[in-house]
Amino acid sequence: MRSRRWLRLLTLFAVVGYLIVIPAIGVTQFSRVSPQTLADASARRDALAAQFADRREQCLSGPARSAQAARLTPEQRCPPRLPAEELGPVEQFLPKQVFVPSEFLGPVLTALLWLTSIAVFVVGAHWIGSDLATRVIVTQLIQEPRRTRVFVAKTGLLAVVALGAAVSVVAVWTTSAALFTAAFGRNDLTVNQWVSTVAQGGRGAALVLVSAVAGAIGAFLTRSAAGAFGALVGELVVVELLIGSVLPRWQEWLPGVNARALMAQDGVIVSYPEEWIDLDGTLRDTVEVTVSSAHGGIVLACLMTVLVMIAWADWRRRDLT
Amino acid sequence: MPDAVIEISGLRKSFRRRHRPRRVALDGLDLVVPRGGVHGFLGPNGSGKTTTIRVLLGLCRPDSGRIRIMGADVPRSLPAVISELGALVETPRFHPESSGRFNLGLLARAGDLPPTRVEEVLELVGLRDRAGDAFSGYSLGMKQRLGIAAALLGRPRLVILDEPGNGLDPEGLRDVRDLIRQLGSQGHTTVLLSSHLLPEVQSVCDRVSVLARGRCVASGTVAELLAAPGDADLQVRADRHDAARAVLEDAGWQVSAMTGSGEPPSWRVHAVADRAAVTSTLAERRIYVTELIPLQRDLESAYLELTAAHSEVADALAGQAPAEARGRGRGRAQGEEGERR
Numbered sequence A: 001m002r003s004r005r006w007l008r009l010l011t012l013f014a015v016v017g018y019l020i021v022i023p024a025i026g027v028t029q030f031s032r033v034s035p036q037t038l039a040d041a042s043a044r045r046d047a048l049a050a051q052f053a054d055r056r057e058q059c060l061s062g063p064a065r066s067a068q069a070a071r072l073t074p075e076q077r078c079p080p081r082l083p084a085e086e087l088g089p090v091e092q093f094l095p096k097q098v099f100v101p102s103e104f105l106g107p108v109l110t111a112l113l114w115l116t117s118i119a120v121f122v123v124g125a126h127w128i129g130s131d132l133a134t135r136v137i138v139t140q141l142i143q144e145p146r147r148t149r150v151f152v153a154k155t156g157l158l159a160v161v162a163l164g165a166a167v168s169v170v171a172v173w174t175t176s177a178a179l180f181t182a183a184f185g186r187n188d189l190t191v192n193q194w195v196s197t198v199a200q201g202g203r204g205a206a207l208v209l210v211s212a213v214a215g216a217i218g219a220f221l222t223r224s225a226a227g228a229f230g231a232l233v234g235e236l237v238v239v240e241l242l243i244g245s246v247l248p249r250w251q252e253w254l255p256g257v258n259a260r261a262l263m264a265q266d267g268v269i270v271s272y273p274e275e276w277i278d279l280d281g282t283l284r285d286t287v288e289v290t291v292s293s294a295h296g297g298i299v300l301a302c303l304m305t306v307l308v309m310i311a312w313a314d315w316r317r318r319d320l321t
Numbered sequence B: 001m002p003d004a005v006i007e008i009s010g011l012r013k014s015f016r017r018r019h020r021p022r023r024v025a026l027d028g029l030d031l032v033v034p035r036g037g038v039h040g041f042l043g044p045n046g047s048g049k050t051t052t053i054r055v056l057l058g059l060c061r062p063d064s065g066r067i068r069i070m071g072a073d074v075p076r077s078l079p080a081v082i083s084e085l086g087a088l089v090e091t092p093r094f095h096p097e098s099s100g101r102f103n104l105g106l107l108a109r110a111g112d113l114p115p116t117r118v119e120e121v122l123e124l125v126g127l128r129d130r131a132g133d134a135f136s137g138y139s140l141g142m143k144q145r146l147g148i149a150a151a152l153l154g155r156p157r158l159v160i161l162d163e164p165g166n167g168l169d170p171e172g173l174r175d176v177r178d179l180i181r182q183l184g185s186q187g188h189t190t191v192l193l194s195s196h197l198l199p200e201v202q203s204v205c206d207r208v209s210v211l212a213r214g215r216c217v218a219s220g221t222v223a224e225l226l227a228a229p230g231d232a233d234l235q236v237r238a239d240r241h242d243a244a245r246a247v248l249e250d251a252g253w254q255v256s257a258m259t260g261s262g263e264p265p266s267w268r269v270h271a272v273a274d275r276a277a278v279t280s281t282l283a284e285r286r287i288y289v290t291e292l293i294p295l296q297r298d299l300e301s302a303y304l305e306l307t308a309a310h311s312e313v314a315d316a317l318a319g320q321a322p323a324e325a326r327g328r329g330r331g332r333a334q335g336e337e338g339e340r341r
C-alpha cells in the first residue's frame, strides 16, 4: 500500500517540521517579554523621546531659518512636545515584534485548516482511488460482498480520520499559540475572541470533513485518484470561473464560494452587475450578496448528501470486472 | 441441505458497450456442482467462465437466472455463506507496494483470522521465502500463488479458482495441480477449477462442465464425457465414395477426410447422434456402406467438438458475421443439427 508509506512519511514530516519550525519562528520572529526586556525597550523609547526633546529645544532657542518662519511663534514653527508615552506602547520598542494572539490566532488557524482540507481530499481520493484502480477492491469484496457496508466503512473511516486531523490541527495550533503568548507575547484575547476562535475551528473542521468525503466520492465515481483530482480542479477552475463570468447571479450556489463562506467568520460577499432601466435610460449598478457561513455550510451539506447518494447508488449496482 | 454446492439455472448476463450492441457473455447457463472433489469448468477463452464466477461472487449483477451457493440465494444471501467461500478471479489483485505477507495479513485481519493462518497458507503455496517482498516484484506465477493462498485463507468449503495455472512454469503447474488434488481429496472442500486448457482440468478433476458461448454444453465425469452418445464420430466408407460425402453433407452432417485410412481416405462423419440414420440416408440414395466404425475419442477432441460445434451453431442462429462469411447454407444445416440433438 503505497499510500500508507506515503502517509507515514507525510505525518513524520509534519510533526518534525512543526517541532523545528515553530520554535524557530518563535525565536527569530518574536521577542521574549520579561521585566528585563521591557525595561530595555522602555529605555530605548526614552532615548528616542529625549532625541525629539533635544531637537525641539534647539529649534525653540535657535533663530528662524527663513523669513516666512520668522513670522510664526517658536511654538508654531517647531516640532511639538512628544513625551515617551505618545511614541507608542513599550512593546514596539522591543527588538522584534510581540506575539499578540488576537492578531495571529485566527488567520493562522484558518490557513492551517485550508491546508488540512486539501490534504484530506488528497489522502481520501488516493486511498480509495488506488483500491479501485488496482482492483484490490475485488479482493476485498470477495471477503465482504456487502457493498454498502464497504462504502460506509471506507467513507466513515476517512471521515473519522479527517475529523481527527482537524481537531489535532486546532488543538496543536491553539496550544502553540498559548505557549507563544506565554513566551513572547501578551494575552489580549477577550472571551468573545476565544469563542470566535473555537467557532472558527468548528467551521474549519466541517470543511475538512466535507473535503475528505468529496475526495472519497470523487474516487468512487471516477474510479481513480487522478479522476477525483481532475474533477476537483475542473470544478474549481473551469466551472466556477465560467459560471462566475457567464451566470454571475449563481455564484452564491457554487461549492467553492460556499467553502470560502463557511471558513470566513462573516461569510463572503459576491457581486454581480445589474441593470435597471428607469426613465432616464440605463443605470448600471452592482449588487452585492453576502453569503454567510451558515449558508455555506448548508449548501455544502446538501451537495455532499446528494453526491454521496449518487456515488452509493452507482457503487451498489456496478459490475466489477 | 442440498447435495450441490453450486446450482445455477438460466443465468443470463450481457455487458453494455459503447456505441455497440450489448455483448452477451452468459446465455442461459445451467450448472450444478456437486459437493466434494474437484469440478472442472472448461471452456475456450471468452466462453463466460470468468463472468460466471464474478456473478457467483456478487461482483457482477446477472440479468436473469437463479443462483444458489450452498443453498443460499446469490446475490441476496451471499453474505451468509461468504465465509465458507474462497476465490481467485482472473488476475490476483493486491496492494502492489506491500509484501505478500502484509497483503494476506490485511485480509486475515478483516476476516478475523489468526495471523498464524497467513504463514500456513504461505507454506501451502510455497511462497514463504518470498513473502516479505513487495507484490509488484513478484513473477506472474508468484502472484498466482499468492492469489491461491488468499483464496485458502479462511479454510473455505468451496474454493473457486479461475485459471490458476496462468503464468506458472511446469514445476509451478505441478505444485498447483498437486495442491488442488489434495484439497479435493480431503472431503472438506469442493474445488471449482476453471480453465481453457484441457490437460489442466483432465488430470485433476473428478467431474467436468464444458462451457461454450455462455452455455453449458456438457457436464459429467470425464468418462461420461468421452462416452457421450450422440457426439461420436463415425468412420464411413461406401461403394460410391464421393457421392456418399455429398449425400451426407446434404443431410446436414459435417464430413471430413480421414488421413491415414487408406486410399481413397475414409470419411469422418462428425457428431453423429443416430448411426442408423447414416446408413439409411445413404441407402435411400442407393449407396451402400462398406465400412462403419464408431471412433473412440479422447477428451481433447470431445472438448474441441463440443465447443466448436456450439460456437458455429450460435453463430448461425444469431446470424452473426462468421456464419455469414462461411455461407448461409452450411450454417443452417448445422443449426438444424444442433436443434435435433
Ligand SMILES: Nc1ncnc2c1ncn2[C@@H]1O[C@H](COP(=O)(O)OP(=O)(O)O)[C@@H](O)[C@H]1O
Pocket (backbone or CB within 6 Å): A321, B015, B016, B017, B023, B024, B025, B043, B044, B045, B046, B047, B048, B049, B050, B051, B052
Ligand atoms: N466488462 C466487460 N465488458 C464487455 N464485455 C465483457 C466484459 N467482461 C467480459 N465480457 C465478454 O463476455 C464474454 C465472456 O468473457 P469471460 O467470462 O471473461 O470469458 P472466459 O473467462 O471464459 O475467458 C467475452 O465475450 C467477453 O468479451
Ligand SMILES: [Mg+2]
Pocket (backbone or CB within 6 Å): B046, B049, B050, B051, B090, B162, B163
Ligand atoms: Mg477468464
